[in-house]
Amino acid sequence: MPVLNIEYRDEAERLGLEQAIAYFAQMRQTAQTAPDGTVLAACEQLALNEGRAFLRNSVAAAGGTP
Numbered sequence: 001m002p003v004l005n006i007e008y009r010d011e012a013e014r015l016g017l018e019q020a021i022a023y024f025a026q027m028r029q030t031a032q033t034a035p036d037g038t039v040l041a042a043c044e045q046l047a048l049n050e051g052r053a054f055l056r057n058s059v060a061a062a063g064g065t066p
Helices: 011-033 039-061
Strands: none
16 A cells, blocks of 8 residues: 655644545545445535535634634
């Protein structure tokens, strides 16, 4: 299995990177397991729900107001 080494500046950045990787893995799993003809709808739903949460968390961790 390939290995990815990532450099980060602090724990908030590390957490954000881990969340981004987990989000991508979840999107990929959703796409692979959705029934034929429903992949786009399933991925869009995931993006709306989990993508918004990821964005809110990222903005909050960066010091902004979500």
